[in-house]
Amino acid sequence: MGMRPPTTAPGQHLGFHDRLQALRQDSSSGSSIFSGSPTPPLPAIAENWEVHSAHSVFSDSASSCGSDTFTDMNSPLPPFDSLDNFARSAPELHEVKQLQMDPLEGFAKDPYDEEIATTREIFAPTSALSRSSSYPDPTSAFLSPSGSGGSPYDFNVPPFSEYTTRESRRGLLDHFCNVLSHLIVFKEESGNPFRQMVLPMAQKSPPLLNAIYAISSAHLEHRGLHVEERALDLHSKALSGLQNLIAHKDEGNRDEVLAVIILMLYYEVVRSGSSTVLNSHLRGALSIMRERRGKRSPTSAFLERAFRYFDVASALSFGSSPMSGTILAPTAQDFNIMPDRSAMAAVDTLFGLVADLWPLIHRLASLVDVKRNLEKQELASPGHEKANNMRSDFETNTSSIELALHQWIPKIPAVVVATENPADDSRLQSILNNAEAHRQAAFVFLYRNLLSQPRSSPKVQTSAKQALQTCLRVVIFSGPMAALVWPLFTAACEAIEDTDRNVARTVFRHLETRQGMNNIVTAWEVCEEIWRRSDAGQGDVEWRDVAQELGREVIFG
Numbered sequence: 001m002g003m004r005p006p007t008t009a010p011g012q013h014l015g016f017h018d019r020l021q022a023l024r025q026d027s028s029s030g031s032s033i034f035s036g037s038p039t040p041p042l043p044a045i046a047e048n049w050e051v052h053s054a055h056s057v058f059s060d061s062a063s064s065c066g067s068d069t070f071t072d073m074n075s076p077l078p079p080f081d082s083l084d085n086f087a088r089s090a091p092e093l094h095e096v097k098q099l100q101m102d103p104l105e106g107f108a109k110d111p112y113d114e115e116i117a118t119t120r121e122i123f124a125p126t127s128a129l130s131r132s133s134s135y136p137d138p139t140s141a142f143l144s145p146s147g148s149g150g151s152p153y154d155f156n157v158p159p160f161s162e163y164t165t166r167e168s169r170r171g172l173l174d175h176f177c178n179v180l181s182h183l184i185v186f187k188e189e190s191g192n193p194f195r196q197m198v199l200p201m202a203q204k205s206p207p208l209l210n211a212i213y214a215i216s217s218a219h220l221e222h223r224g225l226h227v228e229e230r231a232l233d234l235h236s237k238a239l240s241g242l243q244n245l246i247a248h249k250d251e252g253n254r255d256e257v258l259a260v261i262i263l264m265l266y267y268e269v270v271r272s273g274s275s276t277v278l279n280s281h282l283r284g285a286l287s288i289m290r291e292r293r294g295k296r297s298p299t300s301a302f303l304e305r306a307f308r309y310f311d312v313a314s315a316l317s318f319g320s321s322p323m324s325g326t327i328l329a330p331t332a333q334d335f336n337i338m339p340d341r342s343a344m345a346a347v348d349t350l351f352g353l354v355a356d357l358w359p360l361i362h363r364l365a366s367l368v369d370v371k372r373n374l375e376k377q378e379l380a381s382p383g384h385e386k387a388n389n390m391r392s393d394f395e396t397n398t399s400s401i402e403l404a405l406h407q408w409i410p411k412i413p414a415v416v417v418a419t420e421n422p423a424d425d426s427r428l429q430s431i432l433n434n435a436e437a438h439r440q441a442a443f444v445f446l447y448r449n450l451l452s453q454p455r456s457s458p459k460v461q462t463s464a465k466q467a468l469q470t471c472l473r474v475v476i477f478s479g480p481m482a483a484l485v486w487p488l489f490t491a492a493c494e495a496i497e498d499t500d501r502n503v504a505r506t507v508f509r510h511l512e513t514r515q516g517m518n519n520i521v522t523a524w525e526v527c528e529e530i531w532r533r534s535d536a537g538q539g540d541v542e543w544r545d546v547a548q549e550l551g552r553e554v555i556f557g
Contacts, residue, residue, distance in 0.1 A: 159173075159174060160173040160174065162203065163202070163203055163209065164209075168227070168228035168229060169213055169229070172212070172213045172216040172217055172220075172227075172229075173199075173212065173213075173216070175216040175219065175220060176194075176199075176212050176215065176216045177195050177199065179219070180194075180215065180216060180219055181194040181195055183481075183482065183514070183515055183516075184266065184482055185349050185350065185480070185482060186347050186348065186349060186350070186351070186352040186431055186480045186482055187344050187347045187349060187480075188349075189344055193302045193349060197259075197298070197299040197302055197303075198212075198259050198263070198299075199212070201255065201256060201259055201299070202259075205256050205259075205260075206241055207237075207238055207240075207241025207242050207244070207245055207256075207260050208238075208241075208256060208259055208260050208263070210234055210235075210237040210238035210241055211235075211238040211242075211259075211260050211263035211264060211267070212263060213229065213234045213238075214231050214234035214235040214237075214238050214263075214267055215231075215263055215266050215267045215270055217229060217230065217231035217234055218231035218235075218267055218270045218271050219270050219516060219517070222270065222271075222516055222517065222518050223516050231267075231271070235264075235267060238260065238263075238264065239264070241260070242257070242260045242261070242264070245257045245260065246284065249288070254288050254291070254292055254300075255297065255299050255300055255303065257284075257288050258285055258288050258289070258300070258303045258304070258307070259299075259303055261281050261284055261285045261288070261307075262285070262303055262306045262307065262310070264281050265278060265281050265282070265285075265306075265310045265557070266557070268281070268555060268557075269517055269519050269555055269557035270517045270518060270519070271518055272517075272518035272519040272521070272522040272552075272553065272554075272555055273553075273555070274553065275314075275317065275318050275553050275555070278310075278314055278555065279314065279318070279323075282307070282310060282311060282314060282323055283323065285307045286307070286311075286323050286324065289304055289307065302349075302350075305350055305351075306350060307324075308324065308358070309350055309351065309358070309483075309557075310557065311323055311324050312358060312361055312362045312365055313483075313486060313555075313556040313557050314555070314556070315365040315366075315368070316361070316365050316445075316486055316556055317553070317554060317555050317556045319368055319544060320365075320368065320369065321365060321366045321368060321369040322362055322365055322366060344427075344428065346410070346411055347428070347431055351483070352431045352434050352435060352480070352482070352483065353410040353411070353431055353432060353434070353435035354410075354434070354435045354438045354439075354483075355411075356408075356411055357408055357435065357438055357439060357442070360401060360404055360405060360408065360442065361438070361442055363397070363401055364401060364442060364445055364446060364450070367394070367397060367398065367401075367450055368449065368450070370390075370393075370394055370397070371394060371450055373390070374387070374390045374391060374394050377390055378390075378391070398446065398450055398451060401446060402443075402446060405439060405442055405443055405446070408439060410432060410435045426477040426478055426479060427477070427478075427479040427480065428479070429473070429477040429479065430473070430474045430477035430478065430479020430480060430481075431479055431480060433470040433471075433473040433474045433477065434470075434474050434479075434480070434481075434482075434483070434484060434487075436466075436470045437467050437470040437471045437474065437484070437487035437488070437491075438483075438486070438487050440463045440464075440466045440467035440470060440487065440491065441463075441467045441486060441487035441488075441490040441491055443459070443463035443467075444460060444463045444464050444467060444490050444491055444494055445490055447459045447460045447463065448460055448494065454540055455494050455496065455534075455540045456496065460494055461494070461496065463491070464491040464492075464494040464495060464500070465491075465500055467487050467488075467490070467491035468488075468491045468492065468495065468500055468503045468504055468507070469503065470487075471484060471487060471488045471491070471503075471504075471507045472503050472506065472507055474507070475506065475507055475510045475511075481510075481511050481514050481515055482515075483557075484507075484511055485511070485519060485520055485523055485556050485557065486556040488504065488507055488508065488511065488523075489523040489526075489527065489543075489554065489556070491504070492504035492508070492527045493526075493527055493530050493543050495527075495531070496534070501531055504527065505524075508520065508523070508524040508527070512524070519554065519555045519556070519557060522547075522552050522553070522554055522555075523554050525550065525552065526543055526546055526547045526550065526552060526554055527543075529546050529550060530543055530546050533546065
């Protein structure tokens with residue numbers, strides 16, 4: 001987006017403790033953009049970071065808390081070693097600051113922002129190509145890299161000529177490498193795994209190459225650009241090749257099969273495709289993973305982690321349990337730690353800062369089927385011992401998840417070293433807010449979907465407002481917007497006040513502009529219809545019912 005919050009005042013140095021405290025600050029106090037002040041809702045990271053250990057970052061909090069609960073959002077966070085026994089309470093609804101009708105008032109806008117329609121015209125091809133100045137221009141996908149300034153008669157080998165001789169397909173590969181692969185990861189300091197691991201494999205795999213062509217073509221088509229080969233035709237070729245791979249699979253080509261399936265999952269996100277197709281791909285991936293006998297390579301580990309993300313995201317999309325019965329918490333090997341122990345070392349390529357929150361969200365999604373079975377049992381045998389035991393187990397699980405969500409904070413590396421790159425400052429702030437948005441959305445899911453609290457419930461509204469505000473901060477800090485659809489949509493569906501809905505519209509608009517994927521458009525359309533029906537007095541409408549009546553399927557990813 002290019003919108004940068006003001007820099008920290010000279011001499012002011014904010015460590016991780018200050019930034020995380022500000023991340024969860026009570027927005028009813030202090031200046032912020034929401035009160036018309038140009039001061040951002042989070043403090044900008046200082047030009048030179050303090051050096052802390054994971055414990056020392058929070059070492060001052062134990063003495064200042066003085067009780068077993070946080071009394072407000074300004075309370076300092078607990079040290080890691082006391083986190084397990086430390087419960088944090090959420091703020092009351094009246095303590096969450098009300099936003100202005102224009103949530104970005106007070107922030108300078110890039111010239112491209114003036115071109116973005118404030119209505120649903122954003123979905124027209126001309127406006128769909130608006131973009132963030134900090135990310136690649138999608139219209140440059142077919143442009144060759146600039147030369148070294150030599151003679152115009154010098155012979156240069158076209159990029160990606162080792163993959164294909166067709167110019168249009170080289171353009172699709174260029175789009176995948178220079179646009180798409182940036183949009184679906186949180187960091188690239190140690191390289192982009194889609195370019196480092198998936199692309200080289202595609203050189204000897206026509207099905208994988210066709211999958212890359214298909215997802216690139218679908219992304220360009222959604223942005224309104226003409227592509228020589230239709231995404232649907234390329235997708236059909238990739239599926240045909242995948243079927244052949246599965247029919248002749250062996251231990252040697254399992255990574256190839258899994259890579260094709262993962263790209264097909266991304267294709268369904270870009271196209272906002274079918275739940276039936278997506279679930280079929282997930283079952284195929286799970287079968288491949290279970291049959292693996294050899295040692296997992298780095299490529300295998302990456303692809304399996306991508307599956308675990310889609311497994312939970314799809315369950316949240318379709319109101320079902322994840323296909324994998326359990327999900328492993330991330331280990332040290334799952335993080336590619338930077339040699340210089342950068343603060344970005346804590347950021348996971350696919351999950352950002354929610355890698356260790358994902359098992360909790362997995363448990364939330366798994367309880368949907370548990371609740372469904374419980375309600376059937378209570379309806380069939382009210383007061384029966386089996387129904388009572390199921391109810392007790394369900395309440396125990398939901399209570400433990402609620403407590404765990406209150407206690408969760410993003411993991412911080414043992415050592416945080418100085419950085420002098422302002423872009424990384426804003427980027428990390430954006431990722432921090434993305435993580436907090438997931439936590440708040442998990443509360444909304446817990447209260448609404450599992451505990452069946454009404455939309456007007458203070459607990460639902462408090463978490464929804466905070467989730468929307470943190471989503472807005474992701475936009476303000478102009479960092480990665482990967483995986484933002486679920487927390488945004490989950491909170492936006494519960495928005496009652498016009499100010500909250502305008503925040504959601506603002507984030508949807510910038511998210512669609514940045515990412516350019518049809519699932520964002522679908523989610524936005526469903527939200528607008530939910531708000532219309534709610535205002536018409538139709539009560540607490542369920543978003544899946546609305547989506548079905550509209551002939552849409554909301555796919556998170």
